Amino acid sequence: MQNLILIGPMGSGKTTVGKQLAKRTRMDFVDSDHMIEERCGVSISTIFDIEGEDGFRKRETKMLSELCERNGIVLATGGGAVVSEENRILLRKGFVVYLKTSIETQLARTQKNQNRPLLENVDAETKLEELMEERGKLYEQEADLIVMSGERIVSKVVDEIIEALEK
Template sequence: MRNKYNNIILIGFMGVGKTTVGKLLAQRLGYRFVDADQVIEEETGLSIPEIFSRYGEGYFRQLERQAIRRIFIHSGIVLATGGGAVMDPANFSFLMENGCVVALDASEETLWERLKSCKDRPMLYSENPREKMRALLEMRRPVYYKAHFVVRVDGKSPKEVADEIIAMLEVEGGDGDKK
């Protein structure tokens, strides 16, 4: 399949399926899959929760920014970002300039069902994780919606989501019109 994008970047809230869909997309497009969080973990030798607890979110975001820039010295990549990566305006601009940014979106109910039993999501560490999730989602969603494309994932299998993205890329083809 031909498309005009050297890279596909998946953004969206934690638990929306960026990694699962990203792996399928990469396989179908013949691209290399990269998970930004996994790169950070491999480079630091620490898990994301360990980085947050030892050094804080600010340090993690710095590592994330640096990793994203290194990842794009290559092309032919499907990148799954962390859910908060795009909240840094410089990161968001960089991503928009270096590939097709696709935001995966799901309802609050779908996300909560996927996240409620997770113990490795430092952004949800709170007395009331559902309320924390809701607040983060409200803050992040307007940024996610600035992506080149937005794909709802509710009630769809990862394969169906990947198929929808590939169909959008084929239609988009070469003229660069968005959404």
């Protein structure tokens, strides 16, 4: 069974949608960032503090390489997974769904979460806009399906993905 891979910016709902999608499709749910934290025994923020973004990205690629070898999973990726060409090649092994959302929704969903190292000590809105400028085209380029996730009810987003898969 082909993997369903969710991509999109932080705060787009990849984990929340992924869990419901996995339940509805009777597939296992895996969050690559959570798997990295579990394996390292520390938070993503701590990895960024110690190894920097480059160190984290190497760990991310290694984890994605392992996870994309599995079959029949719903995989929520980190927001920056698409930046690396190596990662994009790995993600193409599955059916890629881009959860598209507005900067306003991202701000609302990320403002209380302390485990967002790219948003530490910066103007969050400006940083999210910069990240979208850098990554937006990559999300669209890699997507087999683009779904607006923003302010929608999660079950409706999941319904749309499942309907597309059935076609």
